[in-house]
Amino acid sequence: MEVFLQQLINGLTLGSIYGLIAIGYTMVFGIIGMVNFAHGDVFMVGGFIALILFMVFTAWLGVAVVPALVLVLLLGMVLTGLWNWTIERVAYRPLRGSFRLAPLISAIGMSIFLSNLVQVIQGPRNKPLPPMIQGNFVLMGEGSTTVVLAYKQIVIMVVTVVLLAVFWWLVQKTPLGRAQRACEQDRKMAALLGVDVDRTISITFVIGAALAAVAGVMYLMYYGVVNFSDGFVPGVKAFTAAVLGGIGSLPGAVIGGLLIGLIETMWSAYFTIDYKDVAAFSILAITLIFLPTGLLGRPEVEKV
């Protein structure tokens, strides 16, 4: 029981991070029908930006940890967003209207470019960070079978929930979000109504990157290290989460993220930790076979 509860907490924490990344995949897929394979690396870049910013604020400028963290979150979102905006302009927009696989291949190239770029300028080794937030609540049990809720886990879950609420409001209630949904449903009609489709797509990339940046900060805070290759596995898992939830569906991405996080941690606890990635990716295969549209995905055919 204690093990289960502990893994539930750990799984939800990890799932929050996957969910934040998965939104970027699902939004981009929704609006331009492209799987952005570089998104995982954008998340990794977000982690590095967070690392550098955090060092600058705490070690050089002597800012206290909590305000530094808030600054890192905000600045990291802006910088990573700008970074992804540039990627879209350089690598994807010129290929719009080209054959379907062209932007996909470009995205794979961008993914390799990003991880190599970071490897060259930051070095290939793990970059550690002194623990930002320490301490935890002991929820129950004693000795070796305690259930612990670390403060950093609380931070991750709270930030995720707040961010998702803001994001949901943005998409559902603001003119920007409405234009974004309009482009997702019918780009040509959106343009006929005066929506600047290219700009809306750019904004979608910026929003996706900003959420990935937050995931990057959380990842760095949770594990205390970041590495140039860290974009790949979390990226693919978040993509799995997006497919599991139903690619194109925003709530689906979050639910998918939480499920993948839970599956991974539960598998690690009850079976073997070596196969946790196998368990997560088996889900992708099984989903695609039995539930091609995912949990909340919509079927292709629509009444018109």
Place this chain on the structure above:
Amino acid sequence: MSALATDAPAAIIAPGQPLLTVRGVKTYYGNIIALKGVDLDVNQGEIVTIIGANGAGKSTLMMTVFGSPRAREGRITFAGTDITQMPTHEIARLRISQSPEGRRVFPRMTVYENLQMGASINNFAHFDEDLARMFTLFPRLKERVDQRGGTLSGGEQQMLAIARALMARPKLLLLDEPSLGLAPLIVKQIFDAIRELNRSEGLTVFLVEQNAYHALKLAHRGYVMVNGVITMSGTGRALLADPQVRAAYLEGGHH
């Protein structure tokens, strides 16, 4: 000032002066030519219709005005501005609205949100006022206001597409087959509404129709399009009386 008239600062065109001019426009789909050099005018305050068979290029012309597909040759001007190469969304922001072929209602947005999309180019100034007008014009939309576009019937979607176009307070309204798939009573309602908007507010309308009889009765002037070229033009009444038009588009059809 009347409710639907524009308050944009752009050039005011006097009634009867050309608002939309199309000169020598050729449009292609890949290598296939769809418009083979079209000349046409829509004057301020007019209802102009273009009739023709399926595949004649009527809808292509409507979309070419918006640069999607773009004219490969020729020139299109609106209120004196050359819009031939202008991006589609900027053309829309000059307040040309279209209720397009296939209606293109946003399927996963509510009726209300669809109407909001229509009003977004004038930043929701007069939104509540215009919304009330649309609900008067199409009471059905009021009943369905929180329903998603994709769940509406064909006729309701048609009303929504027209209302969405009107929410922009257009200077020029393009209507592509507003009668398609609608019950005769609703067609009459919609055509009456167009006539009323034109009469009371001077709304300029460019109408594509297969229902030639209704369209020519409604329009001040009309054009006949065959295989991507304009073959005939004249006042609505003259075209209605023309033996060739009668033979090709009216006889044996619905009156």
